[in-house]
Amino acid sequence: MTGKKSRLIIIAVIVLLIAAFFIFDLGRFLTLDYLKSQQAAFDSYYTEHTTRTLAIYLAIYILVTALSLPGATVMTLAGGAMFGFWTALLVVSFASSIGATLAFIVSRFLLRDWVQNRFGDKLGAINAGVEREGAFYLFSLRLVPLFPFFVINLVMGLTPMKVRTFYWVSQVGMLAGTAVYVNAGTQLGRIESAAGILSPGIIISFVILGLFPLFAKKVMEIVKARQVMARHPKPEHFDYNLVVLGAGSAGLVTSYIAAAVKAKVALIEKHRMGGDCLNTGCVPSKALIRSAKMISYARRAGEFGLRKMEAEFNFAEVMERVQSVIARIEPHDSVKRYRELGVDCIEGEARVTSPYSVEVNGRTLTTRAIVVATGAAPYIPPIKGIEQVDYLTSDTLWELREKPEKLLIIGGGPIGCEMAQAFARLGCEVTQVEMRPRIMGREDADAADFIRQRFEDEGIRVLTEHVAREVRVEEGRQALLCDHRDNKVEIEFDRLLIAVGRRPNATGFGLEELGVRLTGRGNIEVDPFLRTNIPTIFCAGDVAGPYQFTHTAGHQAWYAAVNALFGDFKKFKTDYRVIPWCTFTDPEVARVGLNEREARQQDIAFEVTRYDLDDLDRAIADSEDHGWVKILTRKGSDKILGVTIVGTHAGDLLAEYVLAMKHGLGLNKILGTIHIYPTMAEANKMAAGVWKKAHAPEKLLHWIEKFHRRRRGKGSAADPAEPGREN
Structure with missing residues (x-):
C-alpha cells in the first residue's frame, strides 16, 4: 500500500x-x-x-x-x-x-x-x-x-x-x-x-x-x-552589585537609584555622559527650535501690533548657542556629579563576558547584575548611492556651521518634522520626503494635516507618498530620486538629513555570544521585569523598547534598577499604562493614551470631546489661538481613554491628563479643579466643561427650571412667555 x-x-x-x-x-x-x-x-x-x-x-x-x-x-x-x-x-x-x-x-x-x-x-x-x-x-x-x-x-x-x-x-x-x-x-x-x-x-x-x-x-x-547559568561559574565574591552599560537617560537614572540605595555600582560610557538626549537629541534640538521660534515671532510682528521687527542672525552663532546650552546642562550628567553620588564612572568600551562579568579597558569587573542601557543610533535606509554624499543624521547635524541653502529631509516622524520647521525658519529651503500618506503617522489625521498646512504656509515643501530610491551625484549636483505613485520625482539638495528612525545598539559588545535574544525589531528581548533570557542581565531605554523617549527610558530605569538589585525578594512589572509624548513643532502636538484611529482598531466604544483654542482668552491674548484639545472618553463615562493636544505648550498642558489617567481621575474632577485665569492650562477645564455640557441631565434641568419658575410666582414680569401661552 x-x-x-x-x-x-x-x-x-x-x-x-x-x-x-x-x-x-x-x-x-x-x-x-x-x-x-x-x-x-x-x-x-x-x-x-x-x-x-x-x-x-x-x-x-x-x-x-x-x-x-x-x-x-x-x-x-x-x-x-x-x-x-x-x-x-x-x-x-x-x-x-x-x-x-x-x-x-x-x-x-x-x-x-x-x-x-x-x-x-x-x-x-x-x-x-x-x-x-x-x-x-x-x-x-x-x-x-x-x-x-x-x-x-x-x-x-x-x-x-x-x-x-x-x-x-x-x-x-x-x-x-x-x-x-x-x-x-x-x-x-x-x-x-x-x-x-x-x-x-x-x-x-x-x-x-x-x-x-x-x-x-x-x-x-x-x-x-x-x-542558562550552568555554563558560567559564579564568582565567590563580586566587585559590584550592579554594572550599567551606557550613560544616557536610562543608564544615569539606573545608576542614581542604585547609588541611592547604597549599592556599589559602576557606570561605563564609551563616548559622552548624558548620551543622545543631552548631546545630540532632546537638548540641542529644543535649543535650536527655540532660536527658530524667536525668528518666527519677528516675522509675525503685525499680529502683535508692531509695524516692523527684524531678527538679524548668523547661522553659525545660532548653532554655537546650541552648544552653549548643552554645556550649561552638562554638569547635571557629569562624571563629577555621579562620582559624588557614589557611582564609579568608567570611560571605555565595555564587553559583557559572562552573566557576572564585564570587561573594560583590559579590566574585568565582576557583578551580581548588569543593566544594558546602550541606547540607539540613527537608522540609515538602504538607498542606492547614499554613500556618495556626506549626509547628516540627528547625531551629526549639530556640527553644521554653514547654513544649507537647500536642505532635504527624509522622514516625516518627530525628528524630521521638528528639524524641517526649525531650519525653514532659519532661512533654508526645506523639502521633506515621507513614504507614507502623511507626516506624523502616529497621530490622528486632523493633527497631522494641521501641521502639514502650517509647514506649507511657512514655505516647507512636504512630499508624502514619495519613496526614496536613489541618490545621484553628477558634476557636483546632488539629487534624490523618488517613486511617487507611477511617477519619478527628482529633488535637488545641498545637504541631506536622514531622519527615518533609530535602531537599537544591541550587538557588538558580547550579548550575542552569551545567547541574549533579540526581537524582530532588533531590540533586546525582555520580560515584563525588563530581564533578558539571562536572569542577571536587564535592559532599559531605547535598546529595550518599545518606546524611544527620554522620559520612558528614565521610567524603565527605576524598574531595571530595583529588579536587578532586589528581584530575588520582590519584582515589579514595568507599568506602560500611561505613556505621554510630544512632537515639538510649532504648534506642538502632544498625546497620551489612545487616539481615534487606535480606539477604532481596538473596537473600543468612545466619545470625542473637542475644545478649540481660538475660544481661550489667554490664547487670544498671546495670538496663539490655534489648535485644540481633543479628549477620548469611554462611552457614557468621564473616564479618559486618551488626549491629543495641538497648540502652544501642548506638552506642558498634557501633564494634567497624564496625572488624571495614571490615578483614575475623570473629567468631572478636572472640571472641579481651580485653574488660574488667564492661562493656557484653562483649556483643560474648558474641555471638561464641553464634555459636561454634552452630558447635562436634560430631564432634571427641565424639572429644575419648573421649580424656579414656580418660586418666582405666576405672572412674574421677568417670566418669559411659554410657547402657546400669553403673558
Missing part, C-alpha cells in the same frame, strides 16, 4: 471516529453530571470486574486523547472518583502519554513532510532549536501549558523530535498536573450533598488546582535560569 493511500485511510478513519463522536453525541457521557449520576453503577461494576474496567477506561482515554476530543479533563477527574488516587494516577498517566504520542505520530505521518517541504526555509531555526533543546521546551509546555495539550501533540509532530523523547518527556512532564487533577477527582467523588461542596478536602483540592500552574511556572523559571 502506498504512503498516499495509507494517509487517506488514516484520515478517513479519524474523520469517521470524530464524526461519530459528535453525531451520536457521545460527549454527553464525558460530563461530570453524567458520571456522577452513574457513580453507584460504576463502583459496583468496578468491584466485580476491576481489570476489565481499568482496561476499558484506559482504551477510551487513549482514544479520546489520540483523536484530540474534548473530555480528557473530565475523565481524569472521573478516574480519581472511581479508582482512588494511586490507581487513577497510574492509569491516567500512561493513558494520557500513550494517547498524546499516538496523536504525535499521526500528525507526523500525515502532515510533517508537507509542512517541512513547504515551509522548511522558515522553520530552520525552530527545527534546530527542537533538536538542541526540544525535550526541555516540551517539558516546560507539559508542566505549564501555554497551549492546550492536544495542540502541543499535533504541533510537536511536525518537528524533528524523536518519538521516544516525546513519550518520556510527556510521561514525566504531565505527571504533576495529572496528580493534581486526580486528587481533585477523588474529592468530587465523595460529594453526597450540596454541603459536601464546602468540605475542607474539596476546598483544598481546588485551591491546589488553582495554585498549581503558578507554582509550576515558578519552578520552570528557576529551572530555566539554572540551565
Whole structure:
C-alpha cells in the first residue's frame, strides 16, 4: 500500500471516529453530571470486574486523547472518583502519554513532510532549536501549558523530535498536573450533598488546582535560569552589585537609584555622559527650535501690533548657542556629579563576558547584575548611492556651521518634522520626503494635516507618498530620486538629513555570544521585569523598547534598577499604562493614551470631546489661538481613554491628563479643579466643561427650571412667555 493511500485511510478513519463522536453525541457521557449520576453503577461494576474496567477506561482515554476530543479533563477527574488516587494516577498517566504520542505520530505521518517541504526555509531555526533543546521546551509546555495539550501533540509532530523523547518527556512532564487533577477527582467523588461542596478536602483540592500552574511556572523559571547559568561559574565574591552599560537617560537614572540605595555600582560610557538626549537629541534640538521660534515671532510682528521687527542672525552663532546650552546642562550628567553620588564612572568600551562579568579597558569587573542601557543610533535606509554624499543624521547635524541653502529631509516622524520647521525658519529651503500618506503617522489625521498646512504656509515643501530610491551625484549636483505613485520625482539638495528612525545598539559588545535574544525589531528581548533570557542581565531605554523617549527610558530605569538589585525578594512589572509624548513643532502636538484611529482598531466604544483654542482668552491674548484639545472618553463615562493636544505648550498642558489617567481621575474632577485665569492650562477645564455640557441631565434641568419658575410666582414680569401661552 502506498504512503498516499495509507494517509487517506488514516484520515478517513479519524474523520469517521470524530464524526461519530459528535453525531451520536457521545460527549454527553464525558460530563461530570453524567458520571456522577452513574457513580453507584460504576463502583459496583468496578468491584466485580476491576481489570476489565481499568482496561476499558484506559482504551477510551487513549482514544479520546489520540483523536484530540474534548473530555480528557473530565475523565481524569472521573478516574480519581472511581479508582482512588494511586490507581487513577497510574492509569491516567500512561493513558494520557500513550494517547498524546499516538496523536504525535499521526500528525507526523500525515502532515510533517508537507509542512517541512513547504515551509522548511522558515522553520530552520525552530527545527534546530527542537533538536538542541526540544525535550526541555516540551517539558516546560507539559508542566505549564501555554497551549492546550492536544495542540502541543499535533504541533510537536511536525518537528524533528524523536518519538521516544516525546513519550518520556510527556510521561514525566504531565505527571504533576495529572496528580493534581486526580486528587481533585477523588474529592468530587465523595460529594453526597450540596454541603459536601464546602468540605475542607474539596476546598483544598481546588485551591491546589488553582495554585498549581503558578507554582509550576515558578519552578520552570528557576529551572530555566539554572540551565542558562550552568555554563558560567559564579564568582565567590563580586566587585559590584550592579554594572550599567551606557550613560544616557536610562543608564544615569539606573545608576542614581542604585547609588541611592547604597549599592556599589559602576557606570561605563564609551563616548559622552548624558548620551543622545543631552548631546545630540532632546537638548540641542529644543535649543535650536527655540532660536527658530524667536525668528518666527519677528516675522509675525503685525499680529502683535508692531509695524516692523527684524531678527538679524548668523547661522553659525545660532548653532554655537546650541552648544552653549548643552554645556550649561552638562554638569547635571557629569562624571563629577555621579562620582559624588557614589557611582564609579568608567570611560571605555565595555564587553559583557559572562552573566557576572564585564570587561573594560583590559579590566574585568565582576557583578551580581548588569543593566544594558546602550541606547540607539540613527537608522540609515538602504538607498542606492547614499554613500556618495556626506549626509547628516540627528547625531551629526549639530556640527553644521554653514547654513544649507537647500536642505532635504527624509522622514516625516518627530525628528524630521521638528528639524524641517526649525531650519525653514532659519532661512533654508526645506523639502521633506515621507513614504507614507502623511507626516506624523502616529497621530490622528486632523493633527497631522494641521501641521502639514502650517509647514506649507511657512514655505516647507512636504512630499508624502514619495519613496526614496536613489541618490545621484553628477558634476557636483546632488539629487534624490523618488517613486511617487507611477511617477519619478527628482529633488535637488545641498545637504541631506536622514531622519527615518533609530535602531537599537544591541550587538557588538558580547550579548550575542552569551545567547541574549533579540526581537524582530532588533531590540533586546525582555520580560515584563525588563530581564533578558539571562536572569542577571536587564535592559532599559531605547535598546529595550518599545518606546524611544527620554522620559520612558528614565521610567524603565527605576524598574531595571530595583529588579536587578532586589528581584530575588520582590519584582515589579514595568507599568506602560500611561505613556505621554510630544512632537515639538510649532504648534506642538502632544498625546497620551489612545487616539481615534487606535480606539477604532481596538473596537473600543468612545466619545470625542473637542475644545478649540481660538475660544481661550489667554490664547487670544498671546495670538496663539490655534489648535485644540481633543479628549477620548469611554462611552457614557468621564473616564479618559486618551488626549491629543495641538497648540502652544501642548506638552506642558498634557501633564494634567497624564496625572488624571495614571490615578483614575475623570473629567468631572478636572472640571472641579481651580485653574488660574488667564492661562493656557484653562483649556483643560474648558474641555471638561464641553464634555459636561454634552452630558447635562436634560430631564432634571427641565424639572429644575419648573421649580424656579414656580418660586418666582405666576405672572412674574421677568417670566418669559411659554410657547402657546400669553403673558
